[in-house]
Amino acid sequence: MNLTGKIAIVTGASSGIGAEFSRALTGKGATVYGLARRESKLEAIRKELGDLFRPVVADITDPGSIQDWITSTFTDGLLPDILINNAGTGYFNKVEDLPLDEWHTMINTNLSGVFYITKYIVPLMKKNPAVCHIINISSIAGLIGNPSISGYNATKFGVRGFSEALMKELRYDGIKVSCMFPGSIATEFFDNTGTDIHPNMMMGRDVATVLTNLLELPDNFLIDEVTMRPLNPKPPDKPL
Numbered sequence: 001m002n003l004t005g006k007i008a009i010v011t012g013a014s015s016g017i018g019a020e021f022s023r024a025l026t027g028k029g030a031t032v033y034g035l036a037r038r039e040s041k042l043e044a045i046r047k048e049l050g051d052l053f054r055p056v057v058a059d060i061t062d063p064g065s066i067q068d069w070i071t072s073t074f075t076d077g078l079l080p081d082i083l084i085n086n087a088g089t090g091y092f093n094k095v096e097d098l099p100l101d102e103w104h105t106m107i108n109t110n111l112s113g114v115f116y117i118t119k120y121i122v123p124l125m126k127k128n129p130a131v132c133h134i135i136n137i138s139s140i141a142g143l144i145g146n147p148s149i150s151g152y153n154a155t156k157f158g159v160r161g162f163s164e165a166l167m168k169e170l171r172y173d174g175i176k177v178s179c180m181f182p183g184s185i186a187t188e189f190f191d192n193t194g195t196d197i198h199p200n201m202m203m204g205r206d207v208a209t210v211l212t213n214l215l216e217l218p219d220n221f222l223i224d225e226v227t228m229r230p231l232n233p234k235p236p237d238k239p240l
């Protein structure tokens with residue numbers, strides 16, 4: 001796909017890798033509808049990136065408002081080419097200590113939110129004569145379970161299953177589905193988790209380079225899963 005002139009939707013565009021995806025995509029000439037709840041952060045990104053970045057204040061856990069935004073934005077003359085399901089959140093705790101509201105927030109955001117927007121965007125992509133691409137952001141935690149992250153693991157394993165099934169369901173409609181499984185990236189994600197970020201975590205801009213590389217492959221060439229990790233994941237001041 002040549003990204004110039006393409007129409008992309010990026011959820012979780014207000015910070016972290018969603019903001020980096022928006023930078024990379026607009027840098028290649030795509031228009032990005034960037035969804036998130038924090039208006040001031042989205043507005044700052046619009047100021048930085050210009051009119052190719054369209055801020056959309058939206059909560060992906062609210063299916064009615066997501067459907068309303070999609071029906072009021074897209075028409076047969078303006079169809080989405082790219083959907084990046086990136087918005088997500090993590091709370092880490094032992095199973096007996098994980099509060100119910102944190103479990104529900106993870107399920108509603110990481111899993112139901114991905115389902116809602118995908119459900120309403122796929123019919124538009126089926127109308128699009130060009131090859132389209134959905135990229136879902138899971139995590140290494142979507143491949144490997146670990147103590148104290150069982151709730152987050154459950155959502156990210158779910159994203160993997162959803163992605164694999166969709167890849168098989170949509171391939172003959174000219175819609176690619178890929179799933180990315182990143183290890184630790186230095187972002188605000190860790191604010192909720194009690195983990196400090198450090199310089200050996202991956203940088204969002206490098207993850208964004210992988211994303212645009214996936215999108216730019218030839219139409220009949222699909223990479224469905226990508227795992228990425230820091231070479232040395234330990235903080236620089238910790239002994240190996």
Ligand SMILES: NC(=O)c1ccc[n+]([C@@H]2O[C@H](COP(=O)([O-])OP(=O)(O)OC[C@H]3O[C@@H](n4cnc5c(N)ncnc54)[C@H](OP(=O)(O)O)[C@@H]3O)[C@@H](O)[C@H]2O)c1
Pocket residue numbers: 011012013014015016017018035036037038039041058059060061086087088089090109113137138139140181182183184185186187188189190
């Ligand atoms: N950082 C890592 O190490 C890492 C590793 C693997 C996978 N991931 C995944 O990468 C994705 C992005 O995370 P990040 O690291 O970039 O963290 P981040 O900086 O905390 O970004 C999360 C984004 O999701 C948005 N968001 C959260 N809930 C939302 C909702 N209900 N509706 C709309 N937007 C919502 C946030 O925006 P608002 O708060 O403005 O709504 C923010 O833009 C997540 O799915 C995360 O699970 C992260």
